[in-house]
Amino acid sequence: xxxxxxxxxxxxxxxxxxxxxxxxxxxxxxxxxxxxxxxxxxxxxxxxxxxxxxxxxxxxxxxxxxxxxxxxxxxxxxxxxxxxxxxxxxxxxxxxxxxxxxxxxxxxxxxxxxxxxxxx
Amino acid sequence: xxxxxxxxxxxxxxxxxxxxxxxxxxxxxxxxxxxxxxxxxxxxxxxxxxxxxxxxxxxxxxxxxxxxxxxxxxxxxxxxxxxxxxxxxxxxxxxxxxxxxxxxxxxxxxxxxxxxxxxxxxxxxxxxxx
Numbered sequence: 108x109x110x111x112x113x114x115x116x117x118x119x120x121x122x123x124x125x126x127x128x129x130x131x132x133x134x135x136x137x138x139x140x141x142x143x144x145x146x147x148x149x150x151x152x153x154x155x156x157x158x159x160x161x162x163x164x165x166x167x168x169x170x171x172x173x174x175x176x177x178x179x180x181x182x183x184x185x186x187x188x189x190x191x192x193x194x195x196x197x198x199x200x201x202x203x204x205x206x207x208x209x210x211x212x213x214x215x216x217x218x219x220x221x222x223x224x225x226x227x
Numbered sequence: 228x229x230x231x232x233x234x235x236x237x238x239x240x241x242x243x244x245x246x247x248x249x250x251x252x253x254x255x256x257x258x259x260x261x262x263x264x265x266x267x268x269x270x271x272x273x274x275x276x277x278x279x280x281x282x283x284x285x286x287x288x289x290x291x292x293x294x295x296x297x298x299x300x301x302x303x304x305x306x307x308x309x310x311x312x313x314x315x316x317x318x319x320x321x322x323x324x325x326x327x328x329x330x331x332x333x334x335x336x337x338x339x340x341x342x343x344x345x346x347x348x349x350x351x352x353x354x355x356x357x
Contacts, residue, residue: 135342138335203327207268210334214341215261221345222259224352 109195112202114152114180118144119202126209133213142206152180228294228309231279232319238278238303239326242271257344260337268330275323278303 122141126133133141155176158166170176176183250263280302281293293299299306 135335135339138338142331204272207327207331207334210331210338211261211265211268214264214334214338217338217341217345218259218261221341221348 109189109191110152110156110180110182110185111149112195112199113185115145115149115202118148132216133209138210138213148180152182154179155182229312230314230316230319231282232323233312233315234278234282234303234305234308234319235275236315236319236322236326237308238274238276239271239323241303242274243267243326243330246270254337254340260341264334264337267333271326271330274303278305281305 118141122137122145125137155167155170155173158164158170171183171186246263246267250260250267253260253263281289281299284293285291294309295306297306299309
């Protein structure tokens with residue numbers, strides 16, 4: 108869980124900065140590419156764990172002992188110092204809710220502006 | 228006994244199902260979608276949360292029999308599901324993830340439609356465009 112969260116954190120922060128710099132408005136591009144980048148970056152962070160899900164234990168152990176294992180967003184370093192906090196899943200859910208809320212807010216504002224005769 | 232993820236996924240599915248038809252009607256008739264989409268999201272995740280209320284009750288000290296009591300069916304058939312299904316951690320997790328992606332895509336598509344409608348409206352109402 109924390110590998111995915113930490114992997115998704117950088118694109119999330121970049122998107123949040125762009126969103127705030129644009130006066131809390133999001134383009135369609137940002138709404139599509141932002142979560143896509145978060146998903147891909149989060150998936151990249153758990154590449155060494157994927158063989159276990161596919162029952163390839165040998166590859167799983169090889170990746171975890173690979174010299175450059177930290178290219179997957181410091182995967183092995185995090186594993187070595189990993190602490191499971193109860194708030195990891197809570198933050199995970201909150202980030203998901205925030206993504207939905209931002210997209211829905213943009214929809215509501217677009218329709219309200221259109222009804223008022225303002226087109227962005 | 229079914230896993231909490233399975234109960235959450237069931238709640239989300241029920242919430243989506245009961246709010247999808249009004250949304251589809253609004254979509255087909257060209258009406259604004261923010262309200263029906265908002266209702267769909269609230270109903271889906273609200274019922275997802277409601278479906279695991281027995282788990283919160285037992286965490287607060289209620290006996291484990293809460294999960295199988297007949298009245299726990301008020302929590303999106305919690306008791307019935309527990310009596311007829313066991314497990315569901317992975318399938319529940321996958322279903323929640325798929326529902327989230329589907330809901331997000333729905334909001335993005337609704338936004339795309341709203342912007343296209345707004346542009347078309349501006350094109351019609353702009354002077355000298357006829």
